[in-house]
Amino acid sequence: MHELSFGTWLIHISSVIEWIFTIFVIYKISTSKKYNLFFWLSLAMVPNLIGAMCAITWHIFDNQDVLYGLVTLQGIFTFIGNSTLALASFTIFKKEETYG
Numbered sequence: 001m002h003e004l005s006f007g008t009w010l011i012h013i014s015s016v017i018e019w020i021f022t023i024f025v026i027y028k029i030s031t032s033k034k035y036n037l038f039f040w041l042s043l044a045m046v047p048n049l050i051g052a053m054c055a056i057t058w059h060i061f062d063n064q065d066v067l068y069g070l071v072t073l074q075g076i077f078t079f080i081g082n083s084t085l086a087l088a089s090f091t092i093f094k095k096e097e098t099y100g
Helices: 007-030 036-042 046-060 069-094
Strands: none
Touching: 007 036, 007 046, 036 046, 036 069, 046 069
16 A cells, blocks of 8 residues: 555545545435435446545555556446436436426
8 A cells, every 4th residue: 555645545535435425415315305316416426436446446455467457447437437427417407397
């Protein structure tokens, strides 16, 4: 775990914690206020979280070449996550209901 500085680790870990918290909050809002589209938004965030966990796992094991497949997985999950987030956001934007 010595490959990254303390500050970089702090940013990596806090970002994952923030992402988990945000998914949970959006999910709770979707269920308590019956904003069904927001459920899909919280679900669309999961692939990005998986991608972040792939990156952190690779760094935990000092960026070993054996685990380089995690870098590929991270890229794939980031692409899927960005695509699903764009789709979920566009769907919420196009919906005629107003929230608030």
